[in-house]
Amino acid sequence: MKTNTRRPRLEASFATKILLLLGGMALLAGAALVSPLPAVKTVKVNERIYALLGPTELPNAHNGGYMVNSTLILGDKGAILVDTGFSDEIGAHIRKAAEKLTKLPITHVVNTHHHGDHSLGNTEFPGAEIISSENCRKLMIDTGADWIATAESMTGRKLPNTKAIPASRTYASQTRTAAEINGVKIEFWVPEAAHTRGDMLMWLPDDKVLIAGDVLVNTVTPAFRDAEVRHWVQTLAEVQRFPARIIIPGHGPLMTMQQAQTMHKQMAAFHAGVEKLYKAGGAEADVRKQVNLKDWQKLKHFDEQMGGNINRTWLEVEAENF
Numbered sequence: 434m435k436t437n438t439r440r441p442r443l444e445a446s447f448a449t450k451i452l453l454l455l456g457g458m459a460l461l462a463g464a465a466l467v468s469p470l471p472a473v474k475t476v477k478v479n480e481r482i483y484a485l486l487g488p489t490e491l492p493n494a495h496n497g498g499y500m501v502n503s504t505l506i507l508g509d510k511g512a513i514l515v516d517t518g519f520s521d522e523i524g525a526h527i528r529k530a531a532e533k534l535t536k537l538p539i540t541h542v543v544n545t546h547h548h549g550d551h552s553l554g555n556t557e558f559p560g561a562e563i564i565s566s567e568n569c570r571k572l573m574i575d576t577g578a579d580w581i582a583t584a585e586s587m588t589g590r591k592l593p594n595t596k597a598i599p600a601s602r603t604y605a606s607q608t609r610t611a612a613e614i615n616g617v618k619i620e621f622w623v624p625e626a627a628h629t630r631g632d633m634l635m636w637l638p639d640d641k642v643l644i645a646g647d648v649l650v651n652t653v654t655p656a657f658r659d660a661e662v663r664h665w666v667q668t669l670a671e672v673q674r675f676p677a678r679i680i681i682p683g684h685g686p687l688m689t690m691q692q693a694q695t696m697h698k699q700m701a702a703f704h705a706g707v708e709k710l711y712k713a714g715g716a717e718a719d720v721r722k723q724v725n726l727k728d729w730q731k732l733k734h735f736d737e738q739m740g741g742n743i744n745r746t747w748l749e750v751e752a753e754n755f
């Protein structure tokens with residue numbers, strides 16, 4: 434009788450252990466499916482500016498879409514964060530990296546352009562004033578939902594809390610505005626177009642630092658999907674008027690002005706090559722054979738990006754010459 438009464442209890446406890454074990458394994462498996470975001474690489478530019486560099490891979494399940502370079506600028510009463518990542522989760526990841534560097538609250542967020550990898554993390558900074566170009570604001574309103582869908586499909590993550598939150602302070606196209614935020618002098622420069630129709634660069638004259646967004650990228654293939662290539666080349670020529678000590682690009686390591694000049698030359702030669710071929714009666718399919726892409730082939734994501742880049746440039750040249 435004794436064993437009979439005890440056995441069910443033992444069985445129950447054994448079953449409970451198995452269930453707990455299985456539950457624990459399921460939790461571990463679940464955790465493994467959503468891998469942690471890659472670390473933020475913090476580079477101190479000077480006493481008050483930090484570049485928070487993201488990975489240079491394209492968005493995937495492993496990196497959760499974290500790929501953007503952000504900049505943290507420490508002012509007297511608060512900090513300014515430039516570019517916020519592809520989701521609320523990445524925004525929080527960047528905010529935590531910022532909190533390791535300063536106790537100052539992030540009072541201002543700047544978006545260099547509307548692309549989701551630079552702006553969807555705005556969700557994470559509800560108290561901050563958001564600043565962008567006027568066109569960036571419009572493009573965020575028009576394409577924000579598409580960018581959230583893109584982030585979800587490329588990373589395999591659901592992003593129920595990510596919203597496209599556009600700027601409340603904007604600067605018009607083709608303007609340069611000298612401003613001061615938290616005691617930091619900043620010139621906001623909105624060129625006509627470049628990587629997008631809504632790019633905005635930031636020049637910090639006291640620091641001699643240029644924050645370029647994706648107008649300048651380093652070691653990766655520039656993405657032309659929303660670009661105006663002729664204007665981009667012009668903008669890269671204008672970039673060289675700044676006596677910049679350091680350039681913080683939208684993706685990849687920090688740049689010198691000499692590297693910016695190299696990117697300008699490469700972009701100008703590519704655009705001129707495509708235009709020459711078009712005017713000589715060539716076809717888009719001839720670009721790879723007749724335009725020198727040797728320097729481009731060294732860049733990351735050449736295979737993924739270059740077909741689209743050629744197509745975008747071809748269509749632009751065609752439209753201009755029609």
Ligand SMILES: [Zn+2]
Binds near residue numbers: 546548628647656
């Ligand atoms: Zn971009």
